[in-house]
Amino acid sequence: MLYHRITTIEDAYFRPMHELMQKVFPPEEVLAYELWAEPLQDPGIRVFVAVHEGEVVGATEYRFYPDLEVAMTDFTIIGREGLGIGPFLASERMRDLRSVVAASGSRWLGMFAEIYNPYLSESLGFGGVKPMNPYVRREVLAHLGYRKLDLEYVHPSWHNDGEAVHGLDLCFMTVDGEGDSVKAELVWRFLERYYAVLPQKPEAWLHMVEALKRRDTIRLLPI
Template sequence: MDYRRITGIEDPLFRQMHQLMQNVFPTEEVLEFDLWKEPLEDPGIRVFVAVHDGKVVGATEYRYYEDFNVAMTDFTIIGAAGLGIGPFLARKRLEDLQSWAANKGNQLSGMFAEIYDPYRVEHYEFGGIKPMDPYVRREVLSHLGYQRLDFPYVHPSWNNDGEAVEGLDLCFLPMADQNELPADLIVNFLTRYYTVLSNKPKAWLDMIEDLRAKETVALLPF
């Protein structure tokens, strides 16, 4: 299996990847094809696909914020069972991020990710691909060391229509032993991360204000 970076929408592998995203994710979670041009060309965002026998069977997008010394996994897609795609992507991503941070003179402190809570939202089938099942994904993240940040989480719809997307948790994979994060780190990260969406829902703005009133946020098991 090959780990291939996508840097433009003209790459034939990107069309395969975008179709895989549409097969797996809810509509409001998938950015339109043409709107991917700038993110793919952004040196601060990395999109890689897992290629098996010439076919895209998985993908992951992530970024590293040098000033915060944290990373964010935007998404991970496992397109088929029985190929070890999940462990392959997780290993390659972490190796790349640690190298990326080291080149900036840092030792990566941790990584954010969003995860659906199947106990609140049960209707997402993720294309019928069992490794993408929310219950499975949640357990996998837990085994990798991710923990849930203890606050009610929503995020703006990627349709940029001002709607709030619920039923998720924001979680964090610490690289050192810790049981909380500074609230201002979370605020600064989320504000930066969602800058691209101009139409923020009131629920998201309220969530940010609530976080500003806190000093720390606890990290809890799933």
């Protein structure tokens, strides 16, 4: 299986990756095709696809913030069952991420990830792809060491229409697996940086960030 990085929408694998995203994710979670042109040129954004016999069967996007010393998994897509796509993406992503951290001369505290809470959003079908079932995905993240932050989480719609997207948890995986909390300042600084690209912020998101600024720490809870 090939682990291939995409850095332009002209890449032959980009369109099938975008179509796969549209198949498994709700519309408000998918950035429009043409709006990918600029982000893909950002050296800090790492977009890779898993290619099996010429077909895009999986994808992942992640990034590392050297000044914050944290990473973020933007998405992970498994398009077919029975090929070991999940373990392949996880191991290749970790290998690449460690090289990025080493090249930055920084240290790495952990990685954020958003995950759908099926107990709040049971209607999500994710294109009928069984490995993308939110119950399965939560268990996978739990096994990887992710825990959810103790807060009512919302995020801005990627349609940039000012709508708040509910039904997700913000999770964090510490590199050493230790600790039962994370500094609130790290969380709100990360969120402001991550969503700076979306100028239309919903009021619910702004209130959430302001509440985080009044806290010292945030507990990490089992998923």
